Amino acid sequence: MEINTQYSTLPASKAGKRTSLWKRFKKQKVLHLFVGLGMIFLLIFSYTPMFGILMAFKDYTISDGIKGIFTSEWVGFKYFDEFIHDYQFGNIVRNTLVLSFLKVIFAFPAPILLAIMLNEVKNRGFKRFVQTISYLPHFISWVVVVGVSYAFLSADVGMINRALMELGLIDKPLNVLTSPNYFWGFAVGSAIWKEMGWWTIIFLAAITGINPSLYEAAEMDGAGRLARIRHITFPGMKGTIVVVLVLTIGSILGGGLVGSNFEQAYLFGNSINNPTSEIVQTYAFKVGLSDGRFSYAAAIDLIQSVISVILIFSSNYIAKRVSGSSLF
């Protein structure tokens, strides 16, 4: 993600100083046409919605169309106030935070461990095979993951419940999918299952970048395998770990790198596990698109984006101070 600085410091070409700007532009006109096409797309699908944030401070009705964003009446912080006093507010905020932090604690280290283990495998065929299998779930839709979970865990047809009952380990099925008690654990588990292998790619690449002579030297000095992991592999991954951690914390409310909180909470959520599964995003979504309260939903959305931005900047700052590596 150093792309940012890299592109913004392009050296001005020498030829440019001699010919006039207009002449150069005319020469590049086809290229500018191509870029212009892209800019139109960004304008419509990225920038216009950004202006749409205004509706959080206004009484917007959908029948006003896009112009309504500007013409509808200002109401200030009315909808923010309403959200804070919403009877579900405490629950939703707690669920959002708990789910995200549980994921950072449990789902974030999983690919690091897998990468370290894979790195210790000498048999290349086996290593490749495990890798290929492990990132397969990343490509499967969350809807399918819901279906698979249902096939395994549901109280009536779930295979695991059936098997446990046959073995006599439980006497009535566990309601993993329709009980508020299991949702957090289940969400973290399914996120690990789906995304662990995928994020291993990046950590394995970081390990590949470590100078092999370090390992040889350590072996000469009599370092065992665990010592080599601790003193060479792990420090070698540290920079990548920090960058991924910052990214994860920054997108923590959205779920980001360790799996989409929204899709999970929305697809796995039901009226029974609602007390633990409703998060800010799903609530905004339901309020907005199902109930048609656009301004209110936009206000909730905005609160979340602001917190995300604060989180990414502060985690980046802390990472810079603590370890010296950071995202920007």
Place this chain on the structure above:
Amino acid sequence: MLKTQKQKDILFDSFIYVALFIIMLTMLYPFYYVLIASFNKGTDTLLGGVYLWPRNVTLENYKIFLADTKWLSAFIVTVARTVLGTLLGLLLTSLVAYALSHRDLLFSKTYFTIIIFAMYFSGGLIPYYVVLRSIGLLNSFAVYIVPSMLNTFFLLIAISFFREIPGELKESAHMDGAGELVIFFKIILPVSTPVLATMALFMGVGQWNSWLDSAYFVQSDSLRTLTFRMMEVINQSNAPMDSLAVANRPTSGVTSFSLQVTSMVVSIVPIICVYPFLQKYFVHGIMLGSVKG
């Protein structure tokens, strides 16, 4: 001394192999179970005990699935959006990337600022919905294709890839009087297979798996996608008991659960078929975009 070290190594290795084997099994078995359940008689699966292979082999689930026009139309819509969405997405994203890969492009700093800002900030779903509605994309097939034609993340990856292509290639074509479009299609694209394959895979999988747009941006039944239909079935079967579905089709032995696993197989198989071929490309492609330092 040496011997104990070796013994320790063996212990260490076996631990890792066993752990990896368990992980692999956890990743693989759910897919396998869904597969065997789709080939097992629906009412029989509900009795439990189907673990390793189908006990009561039948193609009935697939027959019922394919006979249902709702599923067939969802399948066709999904294939269409995946093919079209991927092709047009590849075209626009790489075309814009090609232009931006010119280091001497005027205003390129401005262009990049606009792109990167759009990557980090968004208006959120609600204003996005309002925009789609205003430009008349709601409830049309185009809503699956048009908004995703320019992917900013792959734009940056493609730019850094195009920049690695030797400039002499382009220059000699310029000498021969080739225009930018000719250079793009005849020279740049043919040598860019790794990045194109990566982008195609991700755009394709994204299109194939997408459900949110089908659920909320489209109302017409004929525009629903496979993933949306699957969600419908899963939600239905989560609520009532399966006996309902069985009662409706007393003779076939097909249950809503067996239909559900069948639809999952139909949805997973195309992904499993393409991705081993593209795997070597995407690992490289992702690295190109993520860890540069």
